[in-house]
Amino acid sequence: MPADAPDDWLARAREVVRDATLGPRATHRGLVEEIGDGVARISGLLDVRLDEVLRFENGQVGFARVLDPDLIGAVMLDGATDVEAGDAVFGSGEVVQVPVGEGLLGRIVDPMGRPLDGGAPIEAGAHLPIERPAPGIIERDLVTEPVQTGIAVVDTLFALGRGQRELIVGDTATGRTTLAVDTLIAQRDSDIICIYVAIGQKTSSVRRAITALRTHADFARCIVLVASPADAPGLQWIAPYAGMTMAEYFRDRGQHALIVFDDLSKHAATHREIALLTEQSPGREAYPGDVFHIHARLLERAAKLSQARGGGSLTALPIAETDAGNLSAYIPTNLISITDGQIVLDSTLFHQGQKPAVDVGLSVSRVGGKTQAPLLREAAGSLRLDYAQFLELEVFTRFGGMPEGRVRTQLRRGERIREVLRQPQHRPLRLADEAALMIALRGGLMDGLAPEGVAAFRAALPGTLDHGASGALRMIAETGTLDTATRSALIAEMERLARSLAQAAE
Structure with missing residues (x-):
């Protein structure tokens, strides 16, 4: 041992004692x-x-x-x-605070920010409280920029905007999570950062959602926050607030984020459980009186910020569950009144094979066409009315009788609309694909195809546009419009595709 070791140890000890803070210390x-x-x-x-x-x-x-x-x-x-x-x-x-920052991207975490994917500890840029005030009116801007979901029935009929809050509501097993996950997948071609918050969902359902995001989305720009049913009620309760804080980090830096809450019905049940265990007074359906407030203060934090605040946006897609399609139940009614619209999924449509099973009569987006690309808004102008009339006519024709010529034409066109709005999961469409489909519908280009041929037309359309209408793709992506010459070239290319499919069917 070196001769000076005892002296070094003693010197260090004296330094520690000299620097120590002595005196009374209060602890709660x-x-x-x-x-x-x-x-x-x-x-x-x-x-x-x-x-x-x-x-x-x-x-x-x-x-x-x-x-x-x-x-x-x-x-x-x-x-x-x-x-x-x-x-x-x-x-x-x-x-209660959670970590925020770039280090969360591409990770699966619990509501406290602890990793669940077996990876390294999270490198947090900062820690922020889960409860934060919503932006004031002066700090907000108009919702004018679109969120392309890649789902034709949503983008054409119920357009979403950056900073909007749109409820996805329906019975269990009607495709609510699939619709939300497909919207997250569609952001792989955008600048939007995605956050998926699973609240009390089955492990198998969460695993399917994560697999879909890893396979089809840009997972390096996603955050998955999981509070399983086996977790403590407190973890499930703070999950949506923690996810919102993580998303606000990007919004406040001028970026754009999209958050999905799957689902707030289970969060409300957890809140009711905690309230009853802590002997708070129960109200309607045994929920405490502040159940509206907990979701209102959560969803109000989603906003499009003004340019003075950086111009970032945070879009929220909360999910709610209904029982036998009862939209007038307590929690769905609360969420409908808080959000800027709702996408209603119908179990009857789902079991008939119409997926996504969106009820176009009950669904609405209060932002409307203000965020749509001009070409898509023009092409889909009367689509909702035409489809609603078709559904009504279809009901009457089931009673028998041969419809006359004009009605027969409406029924044929309506069947093509229904086929166009039917879309396989995890296959989002580009804006140009959706606009081309609407132009084809409006121009009657698919009227000569059988219903199953419409599905083949939709499947072959992206490749056809890539090879034969690249100019139209660029113009739609850059301006959202088409000039006369480019539109004519696009229609000619789609006519060739429709003719080839009709000939192949013969």
């Missing part, structure tokens, strides 16, 4: 009075604030959810198996 300490079902009752923490992080003596973490004069109602964020009555609890002075 309480005791667990009772624990069960993921909720702890705590006494002694008089200065705790709402949503403050609480740390238990065995390492578990929770947050203060109910501030009664005598007892604090704390919701656990970790398993409560090692927490017992009499354990010490310490206030942290901080509210």
Whole structure:
């Protein structure tokens, strides 16, 4: 051992003692009075604030959810198996925060930002509270830029804009998650960053969504946040707020983000569970009185910011579940009143093979055609009315009788519209493809094809445009319009495709 080792050790020890801060230190300490079902009752923490992080003596973490004069109602964020009555609890002075930043892109995390994909720890750019105020009116701008979903029935009839909040609602197993995931997949060709938040979903459903995103989307620009049914209720409760904070990081830097909440019906059920366990007064359907407020303050954070704030946008697609198509139920009604429109999925259409099973009569986008490309808005002008008339005529013709010529023509055209709006999953269409389909429908180019031929036309159209109408593709991508000569060339190319398919069918 070197001769000077003892002196070095002693010098270092003296430095530590000299720099140590001596004196009294105050800690906020309480005791667990009772624990069960993921909720702890705590006494002694008089200065705790709402949503403050609480740390238990065995390492578990929770947050203060109910501030009664005598007892604090704390919701656990970790398993409560090692927490017992009499354990010490310490206030942290901080509210619940999550990591944000570029390091989350391409990762699968839990609501606290901890990795679930087996990768390295998250390199956070910062930590921000999960509860943040929504942008004020002056800080917002008009919603005028489109979010291309790649789904023909949505982009043509219920156009979405950057900064919009559009509800996806329907019965279970009607394709709600598929519609949302396909919208995320379509952003692989855009500058929009995607966040998928799974709240209480089955592991198999989440795995399918992640597989679809890894296979078809640009996963390096996606964040997947998962709160499984086996997680503590507190983790499921904070999941949508944590996801919104992660998305706001990009919006506030002038970028564009799209977030999917799958789904808020389960989040409302978790909120009801926590409220009943903490003895809050139940209201309609046993939900507490603030169930509207928790979703309103969440979805109000989605916005298109003004140029003074950087011009970024955050678009939200919340998902809600109905029972037997009952849109007047409590939670769907609340969400419909909060959002800027809804896409309603119908179980009858789904079982008939019409996928996406969008009910065009009940669905609406309150932004409307303001965000659509001019060409698509023009081409799809009367599509919704034509399709609605076809559905009504189809019902009457089921009673028998041979329709006369004009009605027969409407029925034939309506069948082609229905086939065009039917679309395989995970195959988003480009704006040019959708515009070309609408032009073909309006010009009657597919009237000579059988319904199954329309599907073949739609499948072959992208390749045909790439090889024979590249000029039209460029013009639509750059300006959203077509001049007369380019439109004529596009129509001629589609006429050749329709003739070749009709000849092949003969």
